[in-house]
Every structure is written in structure tokens, then in C-alpha cells.
Amino acid sequence: MNATPAGPEQGERAELDELGELARLLPTAPVEQVLPPGRRSHHKDVLMQLIDRDRRDEAEGARPLPTPRRLSRPARSALVAGAVAAALAAGLTVGFGVDRHGADAGARAGAPGTPPAAGRSAVVTLGRMAAVAMDTAVQPVREDQFVYVRSRVAENVGAFGKPVKLGPLHERQVWFSQQQGPVVDVGLIREDGQDWPIEVGVPDGTNPRDSAVPAGVQRPTYAWLASLPTEPGHLLKRLYRETPVEKGEDRDQAVFDRIGDLIREQTMPSATAAAFFRATARIPGVTEVDDAVDAVGRHGIAIAREDVRQGTRNEWIFDARTLDYLGERTVAGRDTERGRAGTVFATTAVLERAVVDRQGLAPGERRRAGRS
Numbered sequence: 001m002n003a004t005p006a007g008p009e010q011g012e013r014a015e016l017d018e019l020g021e022l023a024r025l026l027p028t029a030p031v032e033q034v035l036p037p038g039r040r041s042h043h044k045d046v047l048m049q050l051i052d053r054d055r056r057d058e059a060e061g062a063r064p065l066p067t068p069r070r071l072s073r074p075a076r077s078a079l080v081a082g083a084v085a086a087a088l089a090a091g092l093t094v095g096f097g098v099d100r101h102g103a104d105a106g107a108r109a110g111a112p113g114t115p116p117a118a119g120r121s122a123v124v125t126l127g128r129m130a131a132v133a134m135d136t137a138v139q140p141v142r143e144d145q146f147v148y149v150r151s152r153v154a155e156n157v158g159a160f161g162k163p164v165k166l167g168p169l170h171e172r173q174v175w176f177s178q179q180q181g182p183v184v185d186v187g188l189i190r191e192d193g194q195d196w197p198i199e200v201g202v203p204d205g206t207n208p209r210d211s212a213v214p215a216g217v218q219r220p221t222y223a224w225l226a227s228l229p230t231e232p233g234h235l236l237k238r239l240y241r242e243t244p245v246e247k248g249e250d251r252d253q254a255v256f257d258r259i260g261d262l263i264r265e266q267t268m269p270s271a272t273a274a275a276f277f278r279a280t281a282r283i284p285g286v287t288e289v290d291d292a293v294d295a296v297g298r299h300g301i302a303i304a305r306e307d308v309r310q311g312t313r314n315e316w317i318f319d320a321r322t323l324d325y326l327g328e329r330t331v332a333g334r335d336t337e338r339g340r341a342g343t344v345f346a347t348t349a350v351l352e353r354a355v356v357d358r359q360g361l362a363p364g365e366r367r368r369a370g371r372s
Helices: 008-025 037-060 073-089 123-134 222-226 232-242 251-262 270-280 363-371
Strands: 119-121 146-155 170-177 185-191 194-199 286-293 299-307 312-318 325-332 344-356
Touching: 123 270, 123 299, 232 251, 232 270, 251 270, 251 299, 251 312, 286 312, 344 363
Parallel strands: none
Antiparallel strands: 119 286, 146 170, 146 344, 170 185, 185 194, 286 299, 299 312, 312 325, 325 344
16 A cells, blocks of 8 residues: 655645535535525635635645644534534524515516626615604514514525525525524424424534523514614614624624514514614615615615625615515625626515414415314
8 A cells, every 4th residue: 555644734635625525514404494595605605715715824825834733633623513503503584574565476686797786875764764664563473473474585506615506586484483481493494395493403412401592682582672772872782792703704794684684584663673774874884775686576775785805795675665675685796706796696585474373374374274
């Protein structure tokens, strides 16, 4: 056997290859189904950039030659696996919005390669949105009920680290538990013809009750949202304090994205919604985009923020006349090897929002379910 001892450089390359393989081997269901399309793509991009940075450092000799404390392969793999697991766990999605418009199911979002729209200050428009939210009557949600949201979504299905390829548009339904106390069973997602439980990860050998998560920023409920301060400055301070920030992620972007999660798939009191819009106006880098298109082709204005580290821009899309929430999309903010500026990474259109009494029950199924 012609065995040649592997040097430090070969060992590093083998470790990086293993990390990339680890990312590809992570389970895609049901855990990853918890993430909305935009955040799924974001977490994959964060991991990709961390791996690419390690490769660049090795190629350029940026890593110091003496490496007395080099992590062993199992230790490094565990760190990356933990980071990915934390990213997935942080992706429990919720949000707010009122959509009174129908949609053409055959319409599609802007195609990859669409040039990015110019942005301007969003302060005035966010103030208008806050005023509309304050005038919107919202029925309180009981703890034994579920918030139901039906959407049309499409996301990047391209190979990891390769050019973006937007997948087919498909329907997604979610039911979120409103229980205040710690729970493991958070809700249900119906997507791709299957039902996926939204559950808190429970490590092997651990009592599920010890892993249960109470209502909070990562598992919002109507009652928790109602308990938040409605003074924008105080609300923003709390969000900055409680929002998890991943390694390599900008804190302002993390808070902006968290608010986007909170206004997508949840129902909240009028005053809370208004406070979120006013708080968003205080986040550095938030702009308004004149024309954005949701997943089913509806045009609107967008509240956006560009993540310069990731090269992507997240947009919350609203009807330009009524300021109703339409959906969200993530687009490339600049030309990269993954796509030209304006390439759509992920897109969502919220079509229906309701409160139901049973998990898995759609609003139109009440009568039929009652007879069964």
C-alpha cells in the first residue's frame, strides 16, 4: 500500500470537504420545513460563506503557520452542526398582515435577472402603515386556537453554493399554536402534499418537557405579541436584546428579518402592529422600493433592507393603495457567482389568514368537519 502521511494543508482541505458534506447531509424534513423560504436560503448562504471564507484563508495563507490549538475534525464538525441546528431552530416563523385581495394562481414572481429597483427612505410610508394598522380591527386569539395562513411560495432549489434556480410555485399552509406555556408541538405545516409537524428539537435521551419552549420572540403568540411595549424605541430595544444573531450576521439585518418573520404568519393587536412599523423606521439601512412583485405576480411597494455581507435584499411587499401586506421576497443585491443583481432567491404571497379552532382545519372546512 502506497500510503503518504497527510500534511496540515491536506488535513484542512479534508475537514472543509467534510463540513460541506455535512451541510448537504442535514435532514430537509420535517425540521427545515419550519423555515420560510427566504430564511431557508439565508441560512444556507451564511453557512456557504463561512465555508468559503475558510477556503480563502487557507489559499491566501491568512491562517497563521503555527497552529498549536487547531481544532480536531470532530470538534469543528460539531461546531458547524451546532450552528446549522441553531439556525434552523431560530426559524420558527410568524407574522402579521391583512390581505383582502385574490390572486391569479398561474402568475409568477419577477424572473431571475430582474434589475433591482432604486430605494429611498421608508420613514413616511412606514408611518402610513402604522396609521392603517391602528385603524384595523383585530379579533383577539384565544390560547386554545390556531393562527392559520395560506401562502404560495417558491424558493431556491439550486445546488448548494451554485447559481440560484427558483423552484416551482406551490401552496403552503401553516397552523401555529397559541399556547403560552412551554410546548414542544408548535404547530403544523402542509406543503408538497404532506403534513409536517412543527416541533421543538428534542435531543436524544432528553425529556421533551425539558426542551419545551414558552411563548417569546422565537415562538410568538397573539398574547405574547400583545404584551410587547408599543412605544417604538422600547420595542426596538427589546428586539435587539432578544433576537438571536448568527455568526457573521449583521445585527441590524437580524432584527429587520425577525420583524419580517413576525409580520408574515401571525395575527397581532393593532397597536402592536403599528409599533412594529414605527420601530422598523428606526433600523439603519431600511429603504422603500417603488415596485416589487410577490409570488403570484401582484405588484406593490416594498419595505426593504440590503444585507451587504450576504449580497441579498429582503423585501416586505404591500399593496401601494391600501397598504395591505402581500408577501415577501429575497433578491440578489449585487452581481455574484450565484446570480445577477435582482435574481429572486425566494418569494412568498400570503393569500389567506384566519383563526381556527383545530390544527389542520382550514377555514372553509369548518362545516364539513363539524358534520364528521
